[in-house]
Amino acid sequence: MTLPTNAVEHASSGVLLSIRSVAKTFGKNIVLRDISLDVAEGEFLTILGESGSGKTTLLRIIAGFEQPTSGSLEMSGERLDYLPPYRRPVNTVFQHYALFPHLTVEQNVGYGLTVAKRSKDEVASRVEEALAMVKMSAYAKSKPSKISGGQQQRVALARALVNHPKMLLLDEPLSALDANLRRQMQMELKAMQRKVGITFIFVTHDQEEAMVMSDRIALLRSGELEQVASPREIYSHPATSYVAQFIGHTNLLQAEVSNGIARCGALSWPTSERDGKVLFSLRPENIRPAGASSDVSRFLARIADHAFHGATELLRLKCGDQMLTARGTTGASSSGEMNFEFSPADAVAVRPSEERI
Amino acid sequence: MFSRGYRTAITLPPVLWVSLFLLLPYTLMFAYSFWSVSSTQQIVQTWSFENYRELLSRDVYWQTLLRSMWIAARVMFFSLLLGYPLAYFLSFHAAKRKDLYYQLVIIPLWVSYLVRAYAWKTILGTDGVMNTLLQYVHLTHHPLDFLLYSPFAVVLTLTHIYTPFTILPIYAALEHIPRNLVEASHDLGASQSQTFWRVIFPLSLPGVLAGATFAFVLSLGDFLAPLLLGGPSGIMISNIVVSLFGAAYNWPLGAAISLCMLGLVVTLLFLTERLEKKWSFS
Numbered sequence: 001m002t003l004p005t006n007a008v009e010h011a012s013s014g015v016l017l018s019i020r021s022v023a024k025t026f027g028k029n030i031v032l033r034d035i036s037l038d039v040a041e042g043e044f045l046t047i048l049g050e051s052g053s054g055k056t057t058l059l060r061i062i063a064g065f066e067q068p069t070s071g072s073l074e075m076s077g078e079r080l081d082y083l084p085p086y087r088r089p090v091n092t093v094f095q096h097y098a099l100f101p102h103l104t105v106e107q108n109v110g111y112g113l114t115v116a117k118r119s120k121d122e123v124a125s126r127v128e129e130a131l132a133m134v135k136m137s138a139y140a141k142s143k144p145s146k147i148s149g150g151q152q153q154r155v156a157l158a159r160a161l162v163n164h165p166k167m168l169l170l171d172e173p174l175s176a177l178d179a180n181l182r183r184q185m186q187m188e189l190k191a192m193q194r195k196v197g198i199t200f201i202f203v204t205h206d207q208e209e210a211m212v213m214s215d216r217i218a219l220l221r222s223g224e225l226e227q228v229a230s231p232r233e234i235y236s237h238p239a240t241s242y243v244a245q246f247i248g249h250t251n252l253l254q255a256e257v258s259n260g261i262a263r264c265g266a267l268s269w270p271t272s273e274r275d276g277k278v279l280f281s282l283r284p285e286n287i288r289p290a291g292a293s294s295d296v297s298r299f300l301a302r303i304a305d306h307a308f309h310g311a312t313e314l315l316r317l318k319c320g321d322q323m324l325t326a327r328g329t330t331g332a333s334s335s336g337e338m339n340f341e342f343s344p345a346d347a348v349a350v351r352p353s354e355e356r357i
Numbered sequence: 358m359f360s361r362g363y364r365t366a367i368t369l370p371p372v373l374w375v376s377l378f379l380l381l382p383y384t385l386m387f388a389y390s391f392w393s394v395s396s397t398q399q400i401v402q403t404w405s406f407e408n409y410r411e412l413l414s415r416d417v418y419w420q421t422l423l424r425s426m427w428i429a430a431r432v433m434f435f436s437l438l439l440g441y442p443l444a445y446f447l448s449f450h451a452a453k454r455k456d457l458y459y460q461l462v463i464i465p466l467w468v469s470y471l472v473r474a475y476a477w478k479t480i481l482g483t484d485g486v487m488n489t490l491l492q493y494v495h496l497t498h499h500p501l502d503f504l505l506y507s508p509f510a511v512v513l514t515l516t517h518i519y520t521p522f523t524i525l526p527i528y529a530a531l532e533h534i535p536r537n538l539v540e541a542s543h544d545l546g547a548s549q550s551q552t553f554w555r556v557i558f559p560l561s562l563p564g565v566l567a568g569a570t571f572a573f574v575l576s577l578g579d580f581l582a583p584l585l586l587g588g589p590s591g592i593m594i595s596n597i598v599v600s601l602f603g604a605a606y607n608w609p610l611g612a613a614i615s616l617c618m619l620g621l622v623v624t625l626l627f628l629t630e631r632l633e634k635k636w637s638f639s
Contacts, residue, residue, distance in 0.1 A: 063544060064543075064544075065540055065543075085543040086543045086544070086545075086546045086547055087546075091544055091545065092540075092541070094537050094540070094541055095537075096535075096537065098535065098537040098538050098540070098541035099541075100538060100542075100556060101560070101638035102559050102560060102638050111542070111545050111547070112545035112546050112547075115542075115546050115547040115551050115555070116546050143638075145638065159545070160545075
């Protein structure tokens with residue numbers, strides 16, 4: 001079994017933020033349990049989770065708006081959780097941007113430098129630079145209410161980055177944008193992060209967004225980390241059945257392993273798992289019409305249903321009393337029985353996630 | 358969308374109300390202000406600017422009006438001074454007790470104005486609570502006579518009565534400030550006091566303005582507090598109007614003064630509304 005690694009991809013750069021056994025409860029409500037996570041310098045880390053998973057609370061603890069109930073935070077070797085938000089070398093892009101409505105765009109961007117009592121000239125030149133970076137120079141004198149959501153988003157980004165924080169926290173900053181603008185902003189944000197080299201911690205509930213943008217994804221479920229890994233790793237080697245289902249589509253196969261062979265209904269394939277009940281995840285795109293290749297597991301199935309998804313097509317296969325989803329690129333025959341195959345290596349053993357409310 | 362009958366039915370009462378109780382009396386007042394009183398105490402309906410000329414030429418009216426504005430300005434100032442911190446506390450720090458404290462602010466408004474004014478009379482009088490206490494602790498040996506029947510007493514009482522009217526709009530303005538703006542300010546490195554002066558206070562200005570207007574306008578037209586606690590030196594413009602309509606039986610002059618005050622107040626409300634619009638950011 002391939003173990004999902006939690007190792008930081010950027011092994012060369014040092015650890016910027018260490019989250020150690022952080023837990024948070026609001027009254028009787030446990031929001032975070034025992035979160036430990038290292039964030040590397042210059043990394044783009046996404047905290048991914050459904051609403052109520054505790055991802056925003058974790059971000060607010062890093063920003064300093066909430067105190068952890070237990071555990072600690074360290075940045076560059078120094079305790080972070082003792083500092084009030086205004087002493088932390090961290091800036092936030094808020095979900096609804098939180099631009100000051102009574103200040104102009106340039107006053108908003110210059111706010112952090114002004115309260116830090118920087119000279120007027122320095123504030124002016126850095127604000128200009130930051131606005132140029134997000135292509136908002138033309139709107140310097142506008143009030144936030146006079147610019148669009150996407151523009152407000154850029155201003156919020158400039159307002160945070162102009163202070164040269166060690167770390168930028170982004171709380172679902174793209175959730176209010178429409179789909180096209182959203183995709184464009186994802187690319188821009190990623191490019192900007194590469195350019196400025198600042199560590200980004202990005203919170204989202206959108207797994208696609210997380211996949212596109214992140215160096216690593218920390219998947220949070222009901223206040224616990226399910227898996228921390230690169231998008232590729234988390235997709236191809238999900239640690240648990242929850243991760244497998246949350247990131248992309250998958251087929252979960254409850255198999256019985258004996259003597260190196262896994263059996264699930266009409267399917268069987270060789271595995272290195274130990275004997276007993278094992279749960280496997282098999283991605284739809286790994287199931288394909290049978291060809292001439294060897295070392296594959298073949299099965300006969302009936303195409304019960306298919307749904308057109310543009311470039312690909314999702315097929316519902318009925319194999320015995322087992323339903324499987326496969327992804328095809330051709331206009332496969334609409335019905336009838338045919339042979340399908342998959343590589344045994346693509347059936348990944350996952351830890352069953354217990355049901356939670 | 359709605360039938361004509363329905364629309365008439367719901368618009369008629371307010372139109373009637375405004376016409377009967379506002380437009381009609383003001384039209385009458387307006388007419389009276391150009392009439393005069395004969396030597397036999399009869400209202401003579403001949404049109405002239407005589408009342409307005411008398412108003413401008415006699416110092417007593419001007420001085421009383423200025424004193425009233427000065428008293429109203431002080432009431433406004435002290436109400437804001439007391440009201441703002443209270444409203445701020447209520448909005449930002451009262452947490453679970455918010456509703457309770459809010460009720461405590463409202464409750465005094467349920468008590469009759471007269472009762473509250475008389476209470477101050479009891480407190481401030483020669484044999485009142487205040488003087489007795491001051492003498493008891495030997496801070497003074499004789500009762501202080503400036504406590505009652507003075508502009509001081511009027512300002513104190515009106516401040517007590519109108520402070521809730523400043524708290525409520527300020528509280529409403531503070532409640533409308535999105536809390537993520539406060540967090541954004543802290544996040545950008547601003548301390549508590551920087552956040553207050555750069556974000557919270559500017560955004561609460563529309564409420565401050567509304568509260569200030571309430572305190573000033575309501576105090577300016579007040580006549581009970583000066584009547585009960587003002588003494589000769591604490592007379593306000595409304596007391597003159599009352600006596601002109603009463604004992605002096607000079608309705609035309611009283612009407613002229615009233616209309617001048619009305620003009621003053623309407624101008625003030627117009628200006629503050631303009632300013633409030635300019636300051637509000639929704």
